[in-house]
Amino acid sequence: MDPVSASPPTSRGRSGRPPLTSRDDILRAARQVIERDGWEQLTVRRLAAELGVGAATLYHHVRDKDDLLIQLLDQQADEALRPDLPDDPRERIVVAATAIHDALAATPWAAEVLTVDGFLGRLGPSALALVEVIVAGAVACGSSESQAVDLFRNLWYFTVGEILVRARSRSGRATAADRDTFFPADLDAARFPHLAAIGDRWPELAAHDSFPEGLAAFVDGQLARIGPSHASRPSR
Amino acid sequence: MDPVSASPPTSRGRSGRPPLTSRDDILRAARQVIERDGWEQLTVRRLAAELGVGAATLYHHVRDKDDLLIQLLDQQADEALRPDLPDDPRERIVVAATAIHDALAATPWAAEVLTVDGFLGRLGPSALALVEVIVAGAVACGSSESQAVDLFRNLWYFTVGEILVRARSRSGRATAADRDTFFPADLDAARFPHLAAIGDRWPELAAHDSFPEGLAAFVDGQLARIGPSHASRPSR
DNA sequence: ACCTGAACACCGTTCAAGT
């Protein structure tokens, strides 16, 4: 589709200086910087230095930094998002949503770009395929198109929230356990009996991965509202 | 608790120059800047200018910018987070979670600070009271402490995700409807039949507020996993 | 057509020095 990105920078039919840099070079260099120095180091300036060009040059190949990150995430999605899908539509929804979540969870910098405007619309085929699976699964379970879109969006919010909160709280100290008291020390046990009872065990309880059970509960809860005609719900 | 913040900057027992600025002054000025110029304009430098002091001065009264924003959000929570709570524990969970969501949704800059590390632990009494309500509600419905914490965290992820995604996509064009085609124009109808069928209607369907139904479904889905002893579920 | 250096317009935070 893009005539520039495929071939090396040989001269093309048109006039002008031949390109030193291509979209693919930029994405490759970006992955290298992230892998070597961590994603926090991926700035436009550093990336340009990595390629041996001026920072301004990059703006001839990508619209802006968000654009670069979305393309990068999409490239990784093409490689990672290929789950085996079961037959049961309810199961397909769960597996597809889990695949999306796990791909994002494995990409620490995903949080940076997850909420940019029009994110969904900028995705490539492998990511869209899983959106299709979820929407199709909901329809197969009896929901209308608008209910199916709502179901997808709710799962998306849940996934994004989990990724974002975890991404931010993972950084910092080694484990959540060796933190100073989680709730304020002067927590009024009369007003907050349960929180006081849990007390310092909160970080420990919160270290548990609640996503898989939460996802299943969310899918079942939403399908249950569609009507009794929804598909089989295995005993788990 | 904090001896400085309560009283105006009169001289205190100890030695040294009397303060020109207090934590309360800073929070008040921050609210003024946000209200007048929008929250994007709330920078450390502008806030200092508003107060007529140097930027460095603020660092004697707040730890850093995140600290300032959390205190600001907490102050608003004290004013907004006082819902009437019903008797039924399942209903209490829904009402409390809705109150948290609505307070955050009404604060456009909330997205900026929602995911900072230790956010929950830095909250004041009125916000903690709703956390307590949700955890207590889950326990009243038969869940263990760890299940109750999971339930709260899952609702929190859902809420945060909804707020963050909406916060970012609301900015920009007037409504989502007058956007150019949402999915890529060359979307393969054979591979993505449902997405292709929905097509340009996605933004319109996505404009619908799916949170309330989603929340109810999520709560019911999670309570259903706890066991048959869970509380009444009204017919709505 | 492609690339560049320099500039623009900022950030949050630190710190030695003043009062």
Add this chain to the structure above:
DNA sequence: ACCTGAACACCGTTCAAGT
């Protein structure tokens, strides 16, 4: 004890000019 100017160490993006 409190406040300050100046500096530090950066950002992403634009643009006139070069090749």
